[in-house]
Amino acid sequence: MFDRIARTVTRYPLSVLLAWLVLAVGALPLARMAPAHLAANASSVKNSEAQQVAEIYQREFGQTFTDRTVLVSESAIPARDPRFLEVYNRLVAQLEAIPGVLGVVRFDTPGPLEGVGQGGRVTATLLETRLEGGEAIVGQIRRAAQAAQTPLVHFYVTGATAVTADFLRLLEADVRRSELIALPLTAVVLVGAFGALVAAALPLVVGLMAITVSLASLYLLTLLGPVSSFAQTVITMLCLGAGIDYALMNVARFREELAKGLSAPAAAAQTVRTAGRAVAFSGLVVALAMGAMLVPDLAFIRSMGIGGVMAILTTVLAALTLLPALLALLGERINRPHWFAFRLTTGGAHPFWERWATLVMGRPWVFTVGVTGILLLLAWPAWSMKLGYTGAFGLGPGVESRKGLELIQQMGLGGASDAFEVLLDLGHEGFTAENRARWRGLEETLSSWPEVRLVVSPFLAARLPSSGSLGDLAALSAQYLSQNRRYLRLTVIPKDALRAPEIPGWVERLRAAAQAAGFKRVLIGGAPVGSWEFTEALVSAMPVAIGTVFAATFVLLAIAFRSLVIPLKSLVMNTLSVGAAYGLITLVFQQGFGARLIGAPTDVGYIDSSLPLLMFAIIFGLSMDYEIFLLSRIQEGHLAGLNTFQSVKAALSRTAGVITSAALIMILVFSAFISGQVVANKTIGLGLATAVLLDATLIRLVLVPAVMVLAGEWNWWLPAPLQRLMPRVRLEP
Template identity: 50%
Template sequence: MRALSLLVTRRPWLVLGLWGLLALLSAYPASLAPRGLSANPGGLENAESTRVTTLLRERFGETDTNTALLVTRHDPPLGTPAGQEAYNRLLAGLEEVAGVSRVLPAGAQGSVPTVSEDGRLSLTVAQIPLEDGATQTLARVRAYVAQAEAAAGGLSVGVTGGQAIADDFTEFAESDTKRSELTALPLTALVLLGVFGALVATGLPLAVGVLSITVAMAGLYGLTRVTEVSSFAQSIITMLGLGAGIDYALLMVNRFREELGQDPDPRAAAARTVLTAGRSVLFSGLTVAIAMAALILPPIAFVRSMGLGGVLVVLLTVLASVTALPALLALLGERVNSPRRLRLPWTAGAGSSGAWTAFARRVTRRPGLAALLSVLFLLLLAWPAREMQTGYAGAWGLTPGVESRDALADVRDLGAGGLLSQFEVILDLEGQRYGPEDRARFQGVVEDLRALPGVQTVVSPFLTPADLVGGEGEGGGTDTLAALSLLNARSFSADRTLLRVTVVPGSYLRADQIDPFQARLRGALAASGFPFLLGGAPIGEREFSRAITGALPTAVLTVFAATFLLLMVAFRSLLVPLKSLLMNTLTVGAAYGVVTLVVQGGFLAGPLGIPDDVGVLDSSLPLLLFAVLFGLSMDYEIFLLSRVQEEVLRGHPNDEAVVLAVGRTARIITSAALIMFIVFCAFIAGRVVANKSIGLGLAVAVALDATLVRLVLVPAFLKLAGRWNWWLPGWLDRLLPRVRIEH
């Protein structure tokens, strides 16, 4: 660390030149990164739904199982000659859109209702590619629809479907992130101005945050070239880059001003800042990176990309904080306080705060009561998390006003929402070809499925011509024969050893409604005697959710173990690491409880702009919140404990060391937390509910952690534990490496 401090303070122009070159090279790829992000959660290689999709593609020849649903409002109604003519023109043009392989007009969905009783609302299905070209095809469909609306005058068309929902997630996740940055930066600048009372000092943390985000986004672009990257990765990079970057810079600048007050030589002050606050930043960043690495554990590229993005931005933020920032400080010297410091009480000095010191003395006078009340309050906030349900919210994970969500609401009102929750069933004849003797058994399975509660229709070879054309016997002739031929082709594999039926529920199934429905399907299929596989979007969603939540225990234990070892080495203690894990767990639990209460339960959802019909939390949210919260909570823990340890090593008794440490760190911790709070709250104003949930959970946790936990609960605990805080068995003390952190 000493060599680093000398390098960055003796050759500041070289360090800044290298960072400037890196930022310049990163600017263009960083601007391209959002285009390569995806809201598609992906699949699991050996999952049942993945095997079904593979069989449909390889054995049934299904290549265009992806659909776009067009909800059309007609004026005049569809039943009138003018309304029908306008609709026919819409269909004719839609069939010509590149990438659209088939168009199923309203009335061609069997028994699924696709036209309202008054003829003013209809549903059209367009088949588009499943993977390659899906987004581009959908964009062309939407562009065509916009032209058709303008030309017809009496048509209003909304587009939804799985691809439309995923593309809207990606678009609004990007735009929400940009808006959050623009909102948070000026507010953060005001807070920093209040903390430092100087424009130059205010600009330094902002510069570090923007620098680390730019380079991290360039790295994210590189990641998009080799794997699928979550659209949430951009949000994670922005949150951590701004939040942690400003936190670390705040700590460094504050320490530099303190050192400058003792020694006017700016290079010497900057070097001591690296050796003291820089050590804390390095150690703190390592704990955040370890926590974010927990997201790399699930075997899902979508989730791993968020972990890689988080680790990347944290490491870059630490690197910028201990190299670029001290180089700037060495050059600026006393000008860091320019143009002139504001004469406000909280900007009076970089040292100890009399008010916070007095507060710490009051807490440590009655530590038992303070600890008990704090723990009870956190447990009360965590209580709703017992009812947490996770899954993929689909279009309901977007706010009203987004096209795919609003159009899906119309599909639901038509009674056709089940088209987005179809289950694919593959029945296996175990290598034997389908023959006349199998017909009765196959038909019996279809009838059993059709009779299940909540099933609207079952697509099978046993549909009648009337079913195919809307149930009224209209149509017929070559159209009906063509439909029957297509139906037969989709129902049997090429070698006629696999049978396929598609089960369409009566409504769109939310994540919390899928498991009961699939249990009924599996019960009926198990009784059929056929070996079977069950797939489709609902099954894939549940498998994906279980894979993520199943990785949570492993991630938690890994982070706990690594963090415990790091804190034990840093603070030469067994009790301090255990206490830190417990405190952080309480904070995470409280955040879980609040998010569950608001997003899932609907409490105060309206004022926060969160729809009350989401029903579930995004499946990645518990793991994501744990990783980010645990890492950021350790920032404040290390800031406080390193100062306590520093005071103990100076010879102060444990109780006095705790009071002095709170007096010296509380202002920085609360200021940093306020900045974090602003950054996270900016995400609550977005249109993607998962981002809003992340922002809400992080804002609540940071507010609790920097006030109730770090400034009340931790000092109370340290007071109660007394000399046991710093106890370590002698044999273990001799084995551990020596590391000293302070700030």
């Protein structure tokens, strides 16, 4: 297959370039539309308790849940000042006229929720809005609030939908900023690696082309269902990181073949047959790792996996077709202009790396034990990792929705968007006087909890002087007593915004209180429960997802290298790099150590639940790039008759420069995401940059050669029955 690709691409390079140009021109408009069609909210878990509560409420109560948005004012004048009231009243009138705003509870409305705080300098106005089209409604609310601001009065809009809108806006901005930061720095590294401008430009062309086509594919995917906003981040990271890496390896091999005296087409063809094989196999392993995201039965997570698989397949296709066509046309011109005498990649054995390999393999036990100890120490904090939906806490300081939440948190209204729905199933018994008494008793019990701000029920309406009319009572009763009088409902609003680790305790206590009141069938729903169930579903699927990737990767590596020891060693070493990355993000983003140094909040307290599996897939896949690139050269020496020491030394001296250059580029790409305002992006960027740094230095340049020389000929151990059954596949022709 690779011979056919090599012949076709190098025989018709102009046709290949034209095909890619047409593809890019057609993909560009779709790629630009992709970010606006992505979703930030996690999909619901099938048959989950929260989903059952929502379905019963819609079916039996004849209503749907609405959204709660909070308009927060912060002013230099008291809320009773006529100047404030003039601005505020005009704004409220505008908000009430917005389609989709179903109700407005002013800050000065008498009731159980105090709408004024900080000596009258902060107010909270509750808006009930439709869930459908919620982001557009919040957008109108924000535009009205921004237009109403004065030098003395500032408004902030917060709530679940407002947080989502900020998240999507900042996520797209983070990706664009990261590209603008990473591309120039990457170009500098590539010029230093190759010492020639033309050679340095080719990996950038491959990476940018892969991003364009992959984002267009992502847009088409959004037409079929909801796609995670993180898919854009995954595509940018994989296409820039892996795309430039693959191109770097191919260009380095092409220059090596040119130095042997081959013509440009022949050198390009040989590059496809050699480095191209390793790139294709590496891409297969990366795609397999991204396939771990397809295991959880969550459309939101699966969309990230599909996006990652599309990105890596597109990148491999560009590296095997577009790049060789360019190489065949350029020939020796790839080395022009000569800017530097020093190159990180030389196209042959480098004396420094030969000496380094000799040093490491001369004391293999010292380096093996030492490096393993360092990696295990870095991974240690990961044992205390906590997962959950970060919400507004996942945004940087100063973001509007987070600022608004922080202000109402001080007023005891932080839990306004984190309400629990307690659904009581009366069964065939129905609504009796006894059940009514139990219902009221449960409401009084929950209202007495110090951490509860308010329990909403018909009993509350009857107690309030401003809401005690028969009309108000009837309207509220219709929301809390089902039409068939089988279900009762209570809405429990916490005093403070909930952190993810607190949610299971709330669910357990609410259920226990309802059962203690005499209700046997109890369902707990609401936004906090939905996010917790999403986390639980994702965490429970991780062992299967990771185990599947491990098993499939082991088989692929065993076939490629005809060994059982090499794939086992590779899995262990990749696990060490993943563990170290997990440990660092836990230390920084959960425990807050050094968080301020990278502009991250110190009070998040946990890791976004979707990140560990996503990071595992990316780290595991990309770590295999270096592993396969190095091992394919070691295998080449082994098959040529060299012993373990000689083959490892030869392979390391020829690949270390490329590996360090490729790693530096990936570190730059990933580190660029640390500058963003979305904590999840910072987490991914820091974790992946750390993993690549450790993988390309301590693992590939120290641990791999040390362990290889310790294993000796056992590296290639394969039982005789498997030697007969296993197909023969080589990464080198």
